[in-house]
Amino acid sequence: MIIALLAFALQGPGDAWVATPSQPTVGDTIWLERTIAAPAGWRVRVGKLDTGADAEQLGDAVTIAGANGWTVRMSVVAWSPGPVSLQMPAIWRLAPDGTADSLDGGTATLQVASVIPDSVRNPAPQPALGPLRLDRATAIPVIAAVLLASGMLLLLILWRRRAPRSVALGDALTVDSPVSDARWLSAGEPKAVAARASQGLRRAVAQAIPAAHEALSTAECLAVIERTHPDAPVRDLRELLVALDQVSFATAHVVEVAPLAARARTLARELKP
Numbered sequence: 562m563i564i565a566l567l568a569f570a571l572q573g574p575g576d577a578w579v580a581t582p583s584q585p586t587v588g589d590t591i592w593l594e595r596t597i598a599a600p601a602g603w604r605v606r607v608g609k610l611d612t613g614a615d616a617e618q619l620g621d622a623v624t625i626a627g628a629n630g631w632t633v634r635m636s637v638v639a640w641s642p643g644p645v646s647l648q649m650p651a652i653w654r655l656a657p658d659g660t661a662d663s664l665d666g667g668t669a670t671l672q673v674a675s676v677i678p679d680s681v682r683n684p685a686p687q688p689a690l691g692p693l694r695l696d697r698a699t700a701i702p703v704i705a706a707v708l709l710a711s712g713m714l715l716l717l718i719l720w721r722r723r724a725p726r727s728v729a730l731g732d733a734l735t736v737d738s739p740v741s742d743a744r745w746l747s748a749g750e751p752k753a754v755a756a757r758a759s760q761g762l763r764r765a766v767a768q769a770i771p772a773a774h775e776a777l778s779t780a781e782c783l784a785v786i787e788r789t790h791p792d793a794p795v796r797d798l799r800e801l802l803v804a805l806d807q808v809s810f811a812t813a814h815v816v817e818v819a820p821l822a823a824r825a826r827t828l829a830r831e832l833k834p
Contacts, residue, residue, distance in 0.1 A: 577595065577667065577669075578593045578594065578595045578649060578667065578668075578669035579593070579594045579595070580592070580593055580669065580671055581593075581594065584672065584674060585639065585671065585673055585674070586642075586673065586674045586675065586676050587639060587640060587641065587642055587673055587674070587675060587676050588638060588639075588640075588676065589638065589639075590619060590636055590637075590638060591636070591637050591638065591639065591671065592634055592635070592636055593634070593635045593636075593637060593647075593649070593669050594632060594633065594634050594635075595632070595633050595649075595652075595667075596627070596629055596630055596631070596632050596633075597630050597631045597632075597633060597652055597654070597664070598629065598630040599630045599631055599654050600656075602656070602657045603654055603655060603656055603657070604624075604631070604654070604655045605624045605630075605631035605633065605652060605653070605654055605655070606624070606652075606653045606655060607622040607624065607633050607635065607650060607651075607652050607653070607666075608650035608651055608652075608653075608666075609621075609622075609650055610635065610637065610647065610649065610650055611648065611650070613647075614640070614641070615639060615640060615641050615645045615647075616637050616638065616639045616640065616645055616647055616671075617637065617638055617640070618635065618636070618637050619636040619637060619638055620636050622634065622635040623635075633652065635649075639671060639673040641673070642673050642674060642675035643672075643673060644670065644671070644672055644673075645670070645671040645672075645673055646668055646669070646670050646671075647668065647669045647670075647671070648666070648668055649666030649667050649668065649669055650666045651663050651664065651665065651666050652664040652665075652666055739757075742754045742818070742819055742822050742823075743819070746818065746819065751808055751818040752808060752809050752811065754808075754818045754819070754822050755805045755806075755808035755809045755818050755821070755822065756805075756809045757822070758805055758818075758821065758822035758825040758826065759802060759805040759806065759809060759825065760775075761825065761826060761829050762798070762801060762802065762805075762825040762826075762828060762829045763775050763782065763802070764829070765828075765829035765830075765832045765833055766782065766786070766798065766829075766832060768832075768833065769793075769832045769833065770785070770786060770789060770790055770793070772785050772789050773785040773786050773789075779802045779803065779806055782802070783795065783798060783799050783802070786798065793832075794828065794831075797824075797828055798828070801821060801824055801825050801828065804816060804821050805821055805822075805825065808821070
């Protein structure tokens with residue numbers, strides 16, 4: 562270890578700090594680099610730059626291993642133009658066995674240019690600007706805006722109060738003639754024939770006897786007719802309504818629906834007042 566330290570000491574502290582770019586301006590990011598010679602297996606660590614009024618460190622220093630040793634890179638920024646001298650932090654060399662050796666960071670000298678052109682370094686006083694607005698203000702734009710808003714409001718009120726639209730009456734709806742019982746039966750719908758006949762008879766009964774309205778069941782309707790109008794054809798009504806209900810609810814399968822429907826229509830015409 563003593564021999565390695567002596568050989569390392571003979572190599573010198575390394576090169577001076579090199580700035581990139583070579584002619585920076587105020588506010589530019591400046592990279593300072595220096596190569597430190599170190600034996601194989603050694604590492605290099607750099608401290609932080611003391612913050613001053615002329616320059617400031619931007620981030621942690623970076624160390625990169627190379628063939629000739631370690632390259633130290635540090636980013637700084639300068640805040641004032643002219644020559645700037647930075648006292649660089651100490652550099653530590655760390656041996657694999659934990660032995661440490663420090664080197665003086667030295668001084669990095671920068672020549673920083675100003676970002677202000679030479680023509681405006683000593684600006685001359687400028688005369689005062691003229692008034693931005695005229696001395697005499699006019700009320701014409703305000704009056705025009707008020708009149709325009711009032712007109713739009715009046716038009717909106719008139720539009721909201723417009724007369725209802727008149728709807729042209731179309732042609733009277735034409736009602737098709739009811740489908741005959743024979744057509745329903747040919748289509749295999751005896752239930753439809755029975756339901757239509759039962760509905761027509763119940764409607765006629767309700768018109769003749771208001772107490773026997775259509776909301777009642779068949780049994781309730783017949784009971785009301787017997788109680789309030791015993792002279793009515795209760796027997797015929799019972800036979801027809803019960804038979805039609807059996808067909809409508811598929812409880813009778815061998816009943817001829819057409820004669821029942823014809824009798825129901827005939828009885829409905831007789832019951833009409």
